[in-house]
Amino acid sequence: MSLFSGLREFGFDEDLDMDLYDEDLLKPRKKAKKKSSKRDTDYLLKKNIDCPCCGIDFEALVVRSGKITLKGHDEDLRPIYEELDPLKYDVLVCPICGYASMAKTFDTSTVTQRQKIINYITPWYTGASFEGYSYSYDTAILRYKMALLCDIISDSKSSQRAYTCLKLAWLMRGKLEYEYDYLDLSQRKHLEADELAFLKRAYDGFDIAYDTEKFPVCGMDEVTIMYLLAILAYRLQDYDNAVRFIYLILGNSNASQKVKDKILELKDKTKKKVKELQEQEESAV
Ligand SMILES: [Zn+2]
Incomplete structure (x- = not known):
């Protein structure tokens, strides 16, 4: 699987040849399909977000705090909630300039990082509409991949890239669990393989972070x-x-x-x- 498979939706070439933990930048382009889902809506609201890169505000779906109940964690710390999978709503994507990041890190980028987004993401970004009042797993996975692309382009820390990969792996697992009955054998096998591939990328990035970054790392x-x-x-x-x-x-x-x-x-x-x-x-x- 290509690291960025699915990002054609945002205007980028899916075969982007980028090393996740290398510093080289590459050039994206192009466009294609889209999807949406249902439910989750009782626990979501639309919120106005100011984009730190282009300065324009946009509406994003966020989970209503206090409305959902934590059931427990998987062994690798993936949180499981009773009502919905809030991980699907963790990434914010600016529909104007293409900047994407997890909500926690959305405002923490430096001036240099923002400039890199404007220089290397915005010119190729064709936008992607996420109409509707909730996201499917497929949409959420694309939004995370967009965040991962922005992580790489803006030279974010290895830990941040690793965390995005870990959450991508959790989303693959979430999709497999929630949509199991609707998936055929080959789709299930692909999801399992994709989950493992993203866990490996997460491991590599956290291993680098363990040796090179100061704790706490991604809040851990x-x-x-x-x-x-x-x-x-x-x-x-x-x-x-x-x-x-x-x-x-x-x-x-x-x-x-x-x-x-x-x-x-x-x-x-x-x-x-x-x-x-x-x-x-x-x-x-
Ligand atoms: Zn923006």
Whole structure:
């Protein structure tokens, strides 16, 4: 899958050849289809947002705070809510200049970063209308990809790119869960593969951030990032790195007992997987 598949909707070439954690810029173009969904509407409202890049305000759908109930988290910290999946509404996209970012970081870009959006995104941006009162997963995924493109173009931190990738992976998982009955086998397999591909990109970016950025990173402290890296490495079957982060957490005095208990469970699971692999290798000889 191309990193930016689907972004034709916004006027960009889907085959953009960009390395996620490299600093090179590339040039986009073009246009195509669109989609929308239903429901969610009882928990959403339209809000006026000022775009920090072009200075024009636009309307965006946001989740009404206090209206939804957190049910729990997946192992990799993905939040699950009772009423809807609010992740779908986390990215703001300016319909005028094409600047896109998660709501939390929308206003935090520097003057240089905004200039890069105006220079490298706006001239090619054809706009995309998100009519209706809610977003489908497909629309949400496109909005996140637009945010990822802006992350790269504006040289955002590795952690910010990684977080966008992590949330993209969560959206793929959300789509698979919520739309499972409507998807055929091949679509499900593609979604699973896409989820893993974005988890890998998230892992790589958080791994770079772990070594190069100051904590907190994307609102997460060092222990939380180590926990996430351990979980992601396990999910990606990178057991050496899973073990590396497991021991870092176990030896960290800031890690709570609750985190250590969770990580001990992961340690057992990792041990089992490594043993299984060794046995498979032995029986193959
Ligand atoms: Zn704008």
